[in-house]
């Protein structure tokens with residue numbers, strides 16, 4: 001069986017030789033109808049019959065892994081694709097460093113490993129649920145197609161995690177796979193596992209911020225799981241990262257195009273002051289201070305996904321060889337960190353200070369610091385656009401203590417510079433930092449669909465190039481009324 005090319009004949013395209021794995025094949029085939037029900041219930045609303053120009057993974061060869069074609073989303077081929085196995089791969093870090101990578105679940109770490117897979121798996125369908133209403137207000141067919149591409153691939157990522165559960169975790173893996181279809185984003189009784197995945201994604205600026213900031217948390221988590229000593233998890237995550245890159249591209253260019261359109265409209269109208277919000281809004285574009293507030297919101301919600309500042313779970317998962325650091329294989333140290341320290345921002349006597357902690361306990365913060373560096377790359381590109389128009393404004397990420405619900409700073413209020421605020425000050429100033437009800441209403445008022453090929457809503461600039469090099473007027477979605 002060719003690992004690089006995928007078997008497309010069966011119900012479940014795969015490169016894991018499912019045809020010779022009757023038990024897992026059967027388990028996945030019996031999970032499939034529930035997945036399709038979930039997709040119909042919770043997937044993109046109103047576009048299930050439409051023909052969408054989607055890419056489908058047909059290989060794991062980095063040089064040509066996808067093909068593009070019109071597909072009805074419920075007929076999308078959600079496959080199981082693992083990056084190729086390296087025969088001599090060793091566990092790259094932790095107490096077992098240098099031992100051969102595990103091809104089966106190490107018994108002593110079974111529960112910890114299952115939990116890591118379930119938490120990752122839970123985020124995948126959650127974002128599809130959060131984004132399910134957005135098709136109706138898409139600013140163009142190009143954007144609508146990108147939304148649906150992200151959605152079907154998050155569906156595939158769910159399949160990827162469910163495969164691991166079904167293949168390696170027996171009966172409790174099957175139960176977890178079922179539960180992944182039962183939880184619902186934002187449901188008070190059966191919510192998704194992590195806070196940011198229970199928030200709403202009510203408009204397209206939120207969608208782009210989500211794919212920029214929150215999918216990037218996904219990238220960081222996948223990068224550290226791609227280092228795992230449990231080889232099937234490593235191989236799965238490596239391939240998922242290939243797809244994930246597009247999600248962050250959608251986010252970065254989406255926000256960039258909004259910024260571009262705003263600056264353009266301001267210039268045309270002769271408005272130089274970015275704080276002149278009322279005049280800017282009259283132009284039918286989103287003012288820069290509101291874009292900043294949305295960034296503050298999504299960045300801070302996403303920081304919560306990295307967990308507590310000091311974490312025994314993170315230390316244990318690293319020590320066990322299950323979850324590494326961001327690009328562990330490129331780091332130059334002993335990869336065990338037993339005596340090492342790492343500086344972490346902490347709350348001590350009501351003050352935010354930097355403190356050296358054992359590096360193993362600080363691993364969540366190390367990953368979060370790497371995340372912030374990665375986030376700033378795209379922010380700098382947004383600012384280049386603003387600079388190009390000569391408008392005196394720069395988007396910047398708020399302090400990590402700002403608007404937190406997890407960890408040490410969840411008990412205090414801080415402004416975007418990290419200055420601690422009394423409760424009353426926070427209440428009085430909250431709308432300076434985060435979208436107010438009026439901001440949300442304004443953005444919502446702009447969310448009118450534009451479904452004519454090649455046309456874009458007035459608050460967002462067209463992309464520089466089309467998907468799959470298609471020309472501007474290409475019909476990315478052929479809408480069929482459901």
Ligand SMILES: [Fe+2]
Nearest residue numbers: 124154157218
């Ligand atoms: Fe994903």
Ligand SMILES: [Fe+2]
Nearest residue numbers: 215218244247
């Ligand atoms: Fe994603």
